[in-house]
Amino acid sequence: MQGVIIRQADISDIDTVTELEKSCFPVSEAADRKAFELRLLNYPECFWLLEMNGQAVSMINGMTTNEKNLCDEMYSGTDMYAAHGKWLMLFGVATAPVYQKWGFASQLMERVIEDTKKQKRCGIVLTCKEELIPFYSRFGFVSEGISDSEHGGAEWYQMRLTLQQHI
Template identity: 50%
Template sequence: MKDVDTLTEIEAESFPPAEKATRESFEKRLAAFADCFLILEENGRAVGLIDGMVTNEPKIRDEMFSNAELHDPRGKWQSIFGLAVRPQDRKKGYASALLRSFIEKARQEGRAGVILTCKAELIDFYSRFGFVSSGVSASVHGGAVWYDMTLTFDRSAQAQN
């Protein structure tokens, strides 16, 4: 909870008003799934964040953004609601570092994979990490057009490790 103001600031700097999570939303998310947040700091200053609930649903629904009670800590899928880096700190690899760490965390927790929605211009970015697009999402969050992306972990490789 001590990071709620920082999370709110980074989010506000990174997303349009209709898409950003509010302070109240972050408070509810932190109360329900604080362990599903990562904050990246550089020289003691927060530069980025990544967060999302765990669910058994293979795609993100708009209700998930506003209802933290839908978090299921035993769920198969780690979702990503937001990956945000302060504008002045972009193009330094911070988003990639956050994403890699979040993916590895989900893998270590035994999830089936990671799900997210993104805009068309970010499909290639997420594809570099193994995410596959399944087309236009049913989500209309913030009035934007979103694409469902899924990274499925190779369960047989996990069993061998």
């Protein structure tokens, strides 16, 4: 699609990504400005932003770690972050409601997978609600069942995309 670019987000995008998150998730599940500040200052290489004609439309963010499973403590701290970690943990995949079903999240996910392969990581782990399992399965993610996560009081399923054997 013309006018679409994918780039790494940086701290100057904090207002934009905070508002995009608020438009996509219930308050109990949405990351707040403080969480995005932590992520953008400490691991901006794990934050992708898709823009159409200069407007932020979709984003994916997370962190790299050597931990094998995503846990709630990762959302608000940097203790488990490892720049050369084996796994990319995805915290959020969000597309502005008006642009949902346009394929932007898919386009962005393909880029994240491509970048993760280039970095020779073992793979990508995320949690999602049950209704999104088919979406992530299209990219090769496999459900590992209900996660231990209690984030936002929701039931989450952990999904894993293995890109190469454990190092």
